[in-house]
Amino acid sequence: MLKSASPLSQSNLTSLLAGTSRIRPEHNKAKKTMIASLMLTSLVDAFSILVIFLLMNFSTSQDVVNTDKVQLPQASSTSFIQQGVTVRIQDGKFFVEEKPVALGSLLSTLKKLNDGPDAAKKEGIIIVADRKLDYAELSPVILAGSTAGFSKFKFAVIKTD
């Protein structure tokens, strides 16, 4: 029933080339009809493969780290970026979980996060900083983080092959 209901099964197309062929002209013969049927199964196969590929490459790491405003360094040997307390250093300012924090209150803010109910201590600190940054600007974060009780530091980088 579906076969007969399909609009494609009823479409008759006439080949234009068949009528104009010089080698075997078919002017006198009755025009042949070609029933064009679209192979939907292969299309579904291709779509499925595409969906699987996109799902496999679907990255959620961008949700953890906001890297719009900083140019991250590139490195090949990296690990998967996991959850943690994100500290962004930008133009000499510190942003803990996207909230601006003064250098003086960096330690207390990190301590609060570490003492909180979340398992922040286990996950560590994710440091997001510009590649051209001097270590003098980065060091206070490491110092404050370790004083607050964090033992793991993760430097966010762009993966290269």
Added chain:
Amino acid sequence: MHFSSKSGRGRKKSMNFELNLIPFIDVLSTCICFLLVTAVFVNLGAIHVSQAVGTEKNKEQVKAGSVIVSLGSGGDVRFEAKDVKGFAADLSLVTIKGQGGKINYTKTEEWIKTFTSRFAKVKTVLMMPNPTSKYDDLIQLMAQFKANSMDQIGIAPL
């Protein structure tokens, strides 16, 4: 005696049916569109380090020894093998001069490869940057160590 191939209660239903693929294609197309729009083409990773000063080391780490990397001015890098048994005393301190104010990564890679090929058990690295050391230089050096399976990297604050 005659056995009928048909079932007792009427004819068998035909198994030759067609699956309507159009809604299936619609769903897949929507999925593809959504995934393509939300896809992130920048792959983010992380280099895991620990704070180096004041942290406890386990016995194996102490036994195997460690490498202390000091970053000087002008791209100079000093490697110091500490408590590594079998490493010649005159080779335990090596300074690789910078090139045009930048770190000579080819030479540093060479040193790390040579070291790890001889002392595969040494996994601990302590980075000691100076205040003017660039963050990118630190990352590149740490990545070189990680690539040569020296993955227990610590960093010293100023």
